[in-house]
Amino acid sequence: MGQTILLTLQLAVITTAVLLIVGTPLAWWLARSPAWWKEAVATVVALPLVLPPTVLGFYLLLLFGPSGPGGRIAEWFGAKTLAFTFEGLVIGSVIYSMPFVVQPIRNAFEAFGQRPLEVAATLGATPIDTFFTVALPLARPGFLTGAVLGFAHTVGEFGVVLMIGGNIPGETKVLSIAIFDYVETLQWGKAHLLAGGMLVFSFIVILTMMTVEKRLGRAA
Amino acid sequence: MVGEGITARFEGSLGQFRLAVSFQAPNHGITGLFGPSGCGKTSVLRCMAGLNRVRGYLCIGNDVWQDENHFRPVHQRPIGYVFQEASLFAHLSVRSNLTYGQRRAMKRGGSNSVPFEEVVELLGLSSLLDRESAHLSGGERQRVAIGRALLSQPRLLLMDEPLAALDRFSKEEILPYLERLRDTLDIPVFYVSHDIAEVERLADNLVLMSAGAIQAMGPLGELLSSPDLPLARMPEAAMVLDGVVDRFDPVYGLTEVRLKVGQLLVSGNSGKPGSPRRVKVVATDVSLGRHPPVDTSILNSLPARVRAFEFNGPHQVTVFIALGENGEGDSLLARISHKSWDTLGLQPGDLVHARIKAVTLAEPRRH
Numbered sequence: 001m002g003q004t005i006l007l008t009l010q011l012a013v014i015t016t017a018v019l020l021i022v023g024t025p026l027a028w029w030l031a032r033s034p035a036w037w038k039e040a041v042a043t044v045v046a047l048p049l050v051l052p053p054t055v056l057g058f059y060l061l062l063l064f065g066p067s068g069p070g071g072r073i074a075e076w077f078g079a080k081t082l083a084f085t086f087e088g089l090v091i092g093s094v095i096y097s098m099p100f101v102v103q104p105i106r107n108a109f110e111a112f113g114q115r116p117l118e119v120a121a122t123l124g125a126t127p128i129d130t131f132f133t134v135a136l137p138l139a140r141p142g143f144l145t146g147a148v149l150g151f152a153h154t155v156g157e158f159g160v161v162l163m164i165g166g167n168i169p170g171e172t173k174v175l176s177i178a179i180f181d182y183v184e185t186l187q188w189g190k191a192h193l194l195a196g197g198m199l200v201f202s203f204i205v206i207l208t209m210m211t212v213e214k215r216l217g218r219a220a
Numbered sequence: 221m222v223g224e225g226i227t228a229r230f231e232g233s234l235g236q237f238r239l240a241v242s243f244q245a246p247n248h249g250i251t252g253l254f255g256p257s258g259c260g261k262t263s264v265l266r267c268m269a270g271l272n273r274v275r276g277y278l279c280i281g282n283d284v285w286q287d288e289n290h291f292r293p294v295h296q297r298p299i300g301y302v303f304q305e306a307s308l309f310a311h312l313s314v315r316s317n318l319t320y321g322q323r324r325a326m327k328r329g330g331s332n333s334v335p336f337e338e339v340v341e342l343l344g345l346s347s348l349l350d351r352e353s354a355h356l357s358g359g360e361r362q363r364v365a366i367g368r369a370l371l372s373q374p375r376l377l378l379m380d381e382p383l384a385a386l387d388r389f390s391k392e393e394i395l396p397y398l399e400r401l402r403d404t405l406d407i408p409v410f411y412v413s414h415d416i417a418e419v420e421r422l423a424d425n426l427v428l429m430s431a432g433a434i435q436a437m438g439p440l441g442e443l444l445s446s447p448d449l450p451l452a453r454m455p456e457a458a459m460v461l462d463g464v465v466d467r468f469d470p471v472y473g474l475t476e477v478r479l480k481v482g483q484l485l486v487s488g489n490s491g492k493p494g495s496p497r498r499v500k501v502v503a504t505d506v507s508l509g510r511h512p513p514v515d516t517s518i519l520n521s522l523p524a525r526v527r528a529f530e531f532n533g534p535h536q537v538t539v540f541i542a543l544g545e546n547g548e549g550d551s552l553l554a555r556i557s558h559k560s561w562d563t564l565g566l567q568p569g570d571l572v573h574a575r576i577k578a579v580t581l582a583e584p585r586r587h
Contacts, residue, residue: 115303115305115307116307116309118271118294118301118303119301119303119307119309120295120309120320121271121293121294121295122269122271122294122295122297122299122300122301122321122369122372123320123321123324123368123369123372124295124296124298124321124324124325124328124372125295125320125324126295127295129295129324130295133320134309134311137311138309138310138311140311
């Protein structure tokens, strides 16, 4: 059980980190670009919000399998497939949790408008300087929300993991799958422990987020 | 195209708006950009800053910032820009806001010709330094924004209606600071405003705009007193005269201000002898007579020549006069009734005596 919890946290931490690195420039582009097709990109990012996880998992499975592009990528590492691996799980989670991270960051970038960036430019700051010293600090509440939602959402995912990860202890067996397993095998006590733990965890996460957000909002 | 002045030409569309302007301005003093709302004043300023890009040419001194082939990006232009809303960085303290541009100017090897202490002194910021920018009043925020722009060591200060978003009280609080700024710093300023009173108080030169084009440009006094421009037709038409304090009469509490020709008595002690003063005379406060007045309470009566006149509606006449027996002095406007005009039977070239009922003073100029 300890191994499962550790693996879940590992998955969530790595996924959140990847999402912040990939999602920040994407959110910036969505917030600032004048491109007419950016809303199409935003829609693709938002798809996991409405798609059944099994649909996403099904396509990811095809993508990751030995005959899909994922399989060819996996060959570079000397593996046959990305499916049923931890790496595959990370990629799946990143896609699955993407909207929960990108959307709040994009909103935060849009909220402060063009003005602070113009001010920074007139004060001699280069665009990159402006991004790090003005845009990022002003969007802090959005980053907090995005990181917490992305983390929590990854911890709680089930359908996608089931489709592409399977149930390999130490490799792809995460909490939500373990709970399902315990229930299936009538180990109610262990299921209670994990389910109750998740409940408390989620409650604390959301409560902390709201409190911190309120404080950040006051400071700004 | 090399010179000491500022040469600008902008041509192009910004959204629905069409801009076609070309002007020169001196590389010192305050140049007012004046015109009705929506005439393109702000667009001109934004083009000068590089915040908007249209085809054109911009040369400051002998530094070309924009021509057919080059467009220097905003962050490489040594400008200070004050927006209508203070737009302080919400995540930074007042002190960090102030030094944001200064630190970058220093890193680029700029000279610290506008030191921190001087700006803090000039704008009265010392008590605000350690406050959060969110907790300042509107006037305080705008003062910090002006200081922030100055500290970025600009060679050109662009101010876009910096007082328009403020209430009357905060405006009066900031205006003296702007006057001190004009009189102590040697940075050319472009000042956008739709409030003629602000322009009269601050500007040395004026660029008059209307519907995306330049209507006139030149020294403030010339434009205010031009019969060809709408300024003299405004109900609040006035002239500003730049004079020098001669002496203060403590018995009557009056200051003698010497003009190019003649002098004016102004109530109150308005500075040391020799210090420059700007006085404002509203057209409706000037009456005309054929003869010097006798037995009158009016303190200021000066001989002048009639230059021109213009009917201002059916019942009023605006008379353009030049002070001095031979009209060699400053221009003034007199708004008189149609009846008085006919009774006096004045013609251009006639000698008149201008009786000035009220003279208002701007804040003391410091030099």
